Amino acid sequence: MSISVQALSKIYGQQKAVDGITFNAEPGVLGFLGPNGAGKSTTMKMLTCFIPQTSGTATICGFDISKDPLEVKRNIGYLPESNPLYTEMYVKESMAFVAGIHKLHNAQSRITEVLEQTGLGPEQHKKINQLSKGYRQRVGLAQAILHDPQVLILDEPTSGLDPNQLIGIRQLILDLGKTKTIVLSTHIMQEVEAVCNRVIIINKGKIAADDTLQNLRKKNGDKTLENIFIGLTNK
Numbered sequence: 001m002s003i004s005v006q007a008l009s010k011i012y013g014q015q016k017a018v019d020g021i022t023f024n025a026e027p028g029v030l031g032f033l034g035p036n037g038a039g040k041s042t043t044m045k046m047l048t049c050f051i052p053q054t055s056g057t058a059t060i061c062g063f064d065i066s067k068d069p070l071e072v073k074r075n076i077g078y079l080p081e082s083n084p085l086y087t088e089m090y091v092k093e094s095m096a097f098v099a100g101i102h103k104l105h106n107a108q109s110r111i112t113e114v115l116e117q118t119g120l121g122p123e124q125h126k127k128i129n130q131l132s133k134g135y136r137q138r139v140g141l142a143q144a145i146l147h148d149p150q151v152l153i154l155d156e157p158t159s160g161l162d163p164n165q166l167i168g169i170r171q172l173i174l175d176l177g178k179t180k181t182i183v184l185s186t187h188i189m190q191e192v193e194a195v196c197n198r199v200i201i202i203n204k205g206k207i208a209a210d211d212t213l214q215n216l217r218k219k220n221g222d223k224t225l226e227n228i229f230i231g232l233t234n235k
């Protein structure tokens, strides 16, 4: 199992942000949906060992997030919602920096491959602070996939992109999802329909639905995904 989550919870002070969620994921693109404040980013931060859980367990490619964080990080690529980048670096230089952190042996050829895959070739000699928002998103994604992880955690990877950029990034996510397990957080229902084969809807820290898109529609009288989302998250 690529991702296995058992009764995972996170409490910040008095706030129960994630409340005992359990799910598994295998290769494919899993849409991770929920209203603002539902606990999506918090869950992603726990799965990537960014913050510790309050209780429960999770494994990534068999490695426990509490006991084996280094192995988890070797097997996971993470694009956080804020997409933090060293903006003073040149694109290619920033990729070499990340390759160094992962101690990649084939760094040069892998960087060339990933720059190509993410459409960054023409921009590779610019400084990150000279790039448009869409291209910065691509740099974040390129850094997340550089070490060829089996699991990708993408927190709103397409927010703020123009329609042309959207198509390119969605296609890349679809291609990656053929072999990798991708957890994709997004508020764009059209995007979910375009790339996800399964969705989890989270509301107030709990899982409100976990199913294929097809089954969700069947169970909800063929309503649109937007209406299903509204129905499940206004409780």
Ligand SMILES: Nc1ncnc2c1ncn2[C@@H]1O[C@H](COP(=O)(O)OP(=O)(O)OP(=O)(O)O)[C@@H](O)[C@H]1O
Residues within 6 Å of the ligand: 012, 015, 016, 017, 034, 035, 036, 037, 038, 039, 040, 041, 042, 043, 081
């Ligand atoms: N560091 C923190 N300290 C205290 N509370 C936090 C912290 N981070 C998140 N929270 C709270 O936890 C809850 C879940 O937040 P989270 O960011 O996981 O939601 P989300 O589903 O990703 O929302 P969005 O769609 O707006 O990004 C919210 O009520 C939020 O205010």
